Amino acid sequence: xxxxxxxxxxxxxxxxxxxxxxxxxxxxxxxxxxxxxxxxxxxxxxxxxxxxxxxxxxxxxxxxxxxxxxxxxxxxxxxxxxxxxxxxxxxxxxxxxxxxxxxxxxxxxxxxxxxxxxxxxxxxxxxxxxxxxxxxxxxxxxxxxxxxxxxxxxxxxxxxxxxxxxxxxxxxxxxxxxxxxxxxxxxxxxxxxxxxxxxxxxxxxxxxxxxxxxxxxxxxxxxxxxxxxxxxxxxxxxxxxxxxxxxxxxxxxxxxxxxxxxxxxxxxxxxxxxxxxxxxxxxxxxxxxxxxxxxxxxxxxxxxxxxxxxxxxxxxxxxxxxxxxxxxxxxxxxxxxxxxxxxxxxxxxxxxxxxxxxxxxxxxxxxxxxxxxxxxxxxxxxxxxxxxxxxxxxxxxxxxxxxxxxxxxxxxxxxxxxxxxxxxxxxxxxxxxxxxxxxxxxxxxxxx
Numbered sequence: 001x002x003x004x005x006x007x008x009x010x011x012x013x014x015x016x017x018x019x020x021x022x023x024x025x026x027x028x029x030x031x032x033x034x035x036x037x038x039x040x041x042x043x044x045x046x047x048x049x050x051x052x053x054x055x056x057x058x059x060x061x062x063x064x065x066x067x068x069x070x071x072x073x074x075x076x077x078x079x080x081x082x083x084x085x086x087x088x089x090x091x092x093x094x095x096x097x098x099x100x101x102x103x104x105x106x107x108x109x110x111x112x113x114x115x116x117x118x119x120x121x122x123x124x125x126x127x128x129x130x131x132x133x134x135x136x137x138x139x140x141x142x143x144x145x146x147x148x149x150x151x152x153x154x155x156x157x158x159x160x161x162x163x164x165x166x167x168x169x170x171x172x173x174x175x176x177x178x179x180x181x182x183x184x185x186x187x188x189x190x191x192x193x194x195x196x197x198x199x200x201x202x203x204x205x206x207x208x209x210x211x212x213x214x215x216x217x218x219x220x221x222x223x224x225x226x227x228x229x230x231x232x233x234x235x236x237x238x239x240x241x242x243x244x245x246x247x248x249x250x251x252x253x254x255x256x257x258x259x260x261x262x263x264x265x266x267x268x269x270x271x272x273x274x275x276x277x278x279x280x281x282x283x284x285x286x287x288x289x290x291x292x293x294x295x296x297x298x299x300x301x302x303x304x305x306x307x308x309x310x311x312x313x314x315x316x317x318x319x320x321x322x323x324x325x326x327x328x329x330x331x332x333x334x335x336x337x338x339x340x341x342x343x344x345x346x347x348x349x350x351x352x353x354x355x356x357x358x359x360x361x362x363x364x365x366x367x368x369x370x371x372x373x374x375x376x377x378x379x380x381x382x383x384x385x386x387x388x389x390x391x392x393x394x395x396x397x398x399x400x401x402x403x404x405x406x407x408x409x410x411x412x413x414x415x416x417x418x419x420x421x422x423x424x425x426x427x428x429x430x431x432x433x434x435x436x437x438x439x440x441x442x443x444x445x446x447x448x
Contacts, residue, residue, distance in 0.1 A: 077327030080231055084326065087225035094218045101211045108204045115197045125186060230288040256370035260312055262406035265372060267348040268309030271446045272375045274358070274393055275303050275382070279448045283441045284427060291424050294357065294396035295442040301362060301391045303382040307373045308356045308397075308446070311347030311405055314412060316369045320385035322362055331359070331386045336416055339394070340386025341366050343379050344416065348405050354440070355418045359394040360385050397445050401436035 277299030286292045301322060317335030324330075324340060331339035339359035343366045347354055362383030373379060384391045398418040400408055419437035420429040431438040442448075 074327070074329055077329075081325055081327040084225055087221050091218055091221055091225070094214055094221070098211060098214050098218070101207055101214065105204060105207050105211070108200055108207065112197065112200055112204070115193055115200070118193060123190065226288070230286075230290055257410060260370060260372060260409070262312070262404070262409070265310050265312065265348070265405055267351055268311075268375045269350060271308045271349060271397075272306050273446050273448075274305045274308075274395065275299050277303065277382070277393070279443065280392060283443060284430075291427065293422075293426055293439065294359075294394050295446075295448065296392045296394055297448075298390070298392045299382045301382055301384060304378045305343075305358060305361065305365075305380045305382060305393055307345055307347070307375055307377045307379045309345075309347035309349045309354075309375045311345050311373060312409060313343060313367055313369050313371045313373065313379070314346045314355065314409065315342075315344040315416065316366045316371075317342045318363060318366045320363060322384045322391075324360065324384045324386050324388040326387060326389055328385075328387050338387030340388065341380070341383060342386075343367060345373070345379065346405055346409060346412075347375075351402065353400045353403055353405060353408055354445075355398040355400060357394075357396040357398070357416070360388045360392060395442045395446075397440040397442045399431050399436045399438050399440050 274297055277297040279295055280298045281287070281292055281296040283295050284292060315335065317331055317333065317339070318341050319333070320328075320330035320340040328340075329337045331337055331342060335342045336357075336359065341361040341363055343358045343361065345356040345358070347356060358380060360383055361380040363385065365381040365383065367373065367379040371379075382391050382393055388394075398420050400418060403411075417426065420426055420439045426439060428434075429438050431440050
């Protein structure tokens with residue numbers, strides 16, 4: 001597919017303006033080389049206008065196709081985002097259920113431990129009682145033979161003594177009977193405790209089975225959510241590739257050029273970090289595999305964002321709320337679709353000119369287009385606007401060459417990829433594979 005940026009060249013050629021634009025095939029290279037030059041003859045100018053008119057029609061159709069595809073992807077992203085939010089709600093609910101089941105398991109385990117202690121105590125009591133009864137029976141066997149029993153009774157001195165002796169024998173027999181009944185009662189209690197323990201254990205096993213089933217269900221839901229998230233990220237990258245071609249408010253910036261004092265913008269030494277946040281997602285790819293053309297610096301909403309170096313703000317877009325989510329396309333009016341509130345800084349660092357892209361700022365915070373800034377100046381604050389699910393600053397760095405800031409600003413064609421491409425195609429335009437314009441890994445530039 002031809003670079004959509006060529007449509008700007010077509011329009012500018014028709015109005016007598018010529019700006020440098022990337023070309024894709026031999027014909028484009030031929031005309032762009034010729035038409036970007038100076039001292040054209042009238043015949044060459046007419047030829048350039050005819051070429052621009054033809055390319056304008058072709059690219060207009062391509063833009064129409066891109067718009068239709070973009071709408072389709074937006075629907076997919078909205079659906080996936082809704083599914084992810086649904087999975088998150090289910091996961092939260094199941095997690096609460098798991099916590100409750102685990103609490104019940106802990107309670108049952110404590111009860112089982114108590115029952116085991118009680119069972120042991122009763123077993124000890126039964127053993128002691130059994131030993132006591134057995135000893136009494138042994139003594140009875142030794143003294144209660146018939147003759148000995150009669151001798152014991154006849155040895156009474158009087159009738160009252162005889163009654164006492166008979167009562168004593170009955171008391172002993174009743175005590176043994178009572179002891180045996182207590183033994184039986186304790187044994188029955190022990191059996192009941194054992195039955196209760198078995199029931200509690202069965203309940204515990206059932207609860208464990210339920211917990212395991214719930215955990216398996218949660219795990220599966222998380223897998224599904226992860227797959228949906230990866231799909232959303234990949235589609236978001238493709239959406240950016242399709243929709244972020246020459247969307248800057250170029251005319252607004254061009255009108256400010258005459259009022260900008262470029263003479264006071266000195267080259268900076270090294271890149272100034274945006275703030276004290278930490279690196280989350282790195283550049284080129286997400287951990288899930290989707291294309292990710294910049295780094296994400298996590299920080300709280302409202303945290304100031306500092307300019308990477310001395311320079312001028314090429315483009316600024318505002319108006320997106322801090323309610324971002326995956327699939328949110330806010331930012332496309334004057335900036336990158338899905339980028340939320342954003343700022344594009346043109347700076348020169350150590351003699352090389354760079355463009356630095358900052359996305360997802362808080363509403364009302366992006367510094368105005370055309371502003372001249374120094375390294376470390378606040379250019380916005382951290383937000384959660386556009387295609388994002390958490391507060392952070394997405395940063396991309398483009399190496400533009402050795403031309404001055406003023407020269408590049410005057411020749412800039414409005415391409416927010418600065419000639420380095422979008423989406424997966426941009427991975428072929430990294431600075432380790434080609435010269436300027438190319439994409440720099442921000443972690444390397446900023447020292448993360």
